[in-house]
Amino acid sequence: MSVKEVRRILNNLPNTDKLYVGDFPGEVNHKIGIDPEEKFITLLIYASNPNQCTYAQGGGKYLLIQYDVPCTIYDSNGVKSNENYTILKLKSRDKDVEDYFIELCTLLLQRLGNSPNLEEVKLEYEKLESIFIKLSKISKESIIGVWGELFLIETSDDPEYFIDCWHKNPKDLFDFNNGADRIEVKTTTQKRRSHSFELKQLAQIPGSKTLIASIQTIEIDTGVSILNLINSIKSKVNTIYFEKLIDKTFDVLGDKIQDSFDTYYDYTVAKGNLKYFDSESIPKPDSIPIEVTDVKFTVLLEKVKDFDKRKSSNNLFEKLPG
Numbered sequence: 012m013s014v015k016e017v018r019r020i021l022n023n024l025p026n027t028d029k030l031y032v033g034d035f036p037g038e039v040n041h042k043i044g045i046d047p048e049e050k051f052i053t054l055l056i057y058a059s060n061p062n063q064c065t066y067a068q069g070g071g072k073y074l075l076i077q078y079d080v081p082c083t084i085y086d087s088n089g090v091k092s093n094e095n096y097t098i099l100k101l102k103s104r105d106k107d108v109e110d111y112f113i114e115l116c117t118l119l120l121q122r123l124g125n126s127p128n129l130e131e132v133k134l135e136y137e138k139l140e141s142i143f144i145k146l147s148k149i150s151k152e153s154i155i156g157v158w159g160e161l162f163l164i165e166t167s168d169d170p171e172y173f174i175d176c177w178h179k180n181p182k183d184l185f186d187f188n189n190g191a192d193r194i195e196v197k198t199t200t201q202k203r204r205s206h207s208f209e210l211k212q213l214a215q216i217p218g219s220k221t222l223i224a225s226i227q228t229i230e231i232d233t234g235v236s237i238l239n240l241i242n243s244i245k246s247k248v249n250t251i252y253f254e255k256l257i258d259k260t261f262d263v264l265g266d267k268i269q270d271s272f273d274t275y276y277d278y279t280v281a282k283g284n285l286k287y288f289d290s291e292s293i294p295k296p297d298s299i300p301i302e303v304t305d306v307k308f309t310v311l312l313e314k315v316k317d318f319d320k321r322k323s324s325n326n327l328f329e330k331l332p333g
Contacts, residue, residue: 014110014242021045021052023087031085035116040125042084043116046100052109054116055082055096059126073108073143075100076136078129097132099139107238107272114242115139118254142261153181154237154271157263159198159226160186161240162281164256166332170244171252176327179262184212185221189327192219195290198226200276204286204313210299210306213290222320222328223293225312227284234275285333287318 020033032044040057176187187194197206
């Protein structure tokens with residue numbers, strides 16, 4: 012299933028005061044349509060135990076759910092039918108948010124199957140709601156940071172392995188960690204290869220190596236967004252790993268994600284300006300008094316020798332792009 016397939020179904024439905032629906036791609040019982048009053052995308056989920064619901068409607072800023080509702084629906088040919096459905100409605104007309112909603116609905120229905128019971132529907136909805144509660148605003152610095160991390164996953168030789176190694180907490184010291192070695196991704200739109208570090212990120216760890224992946228790119232209207240990268244990764248991993256990618260993306264972005272859908276960076280420039288540096292080779296302040304903590308500084312890397320990952324037999328580093 013692709014978002015384009017669902018869009019095609021929605022675009023072919025009549026625009027009237029009645030609820031016209033189509034079969035959700037790949038599903039027999041579940042329907043997708045447009046709310047005739049507010050023009051919101053609406054998912055109709057069929058449950059195997061209608062008329063047994065004790066759940067109240069729920070939702071938040073972006074979602075509304077109503078359980079076991081008697082519905083009068085029409086197919087694209089105008090054929091009328093009556094059935095009970097659980098209605099899941101997206102309360103946004105933002106195209107990128109709609110596309111994300113469709114992607115998540117696909118995962119939800121894959122887990123539910125054709126005839127779930129209402130208890131299963133409620134459990135899966137709560138997972139979906141927890142994601143949409145996090146929709147908010149995000150700083151450009153956070154957007155480009157996550158963009159760089161997803162870029163590294165998308166261009167790597169083994170995206171599933173990198174998803175496993177990707178951190179969940181944005182406050183983690185390193186972006187990728189396989190339990191032995193680490194990668195910290197630094198992405199910038201500056202013309203000079205300049206990045207900020209915490210001293211702890213460059214500290215030598217016995218028996219371990221840390222690489223800095225340095226990415227230079229530019230922001231352009233015709234570039235690639237975080238959502239574009241996620242969709243590209245989707246084609247390279249199985250469903251379990253795609254779900255894990257979605258979960259980790261929202262965990263990393265925290266409660267601030269929506270602006271990331273509308274920010275685009277030059278993929279080609281990033282690919283041509285990706286370099287790696289051994290953390291031990293990066294200049295750093297020394298003779299820091301033990302009482303001084305949380306030391307942060309900026310380093311210009313243009314004169315620092317880069318690391319040739321082709322000479323590495325390290326399991327994490329050899330899967331890197333480039």
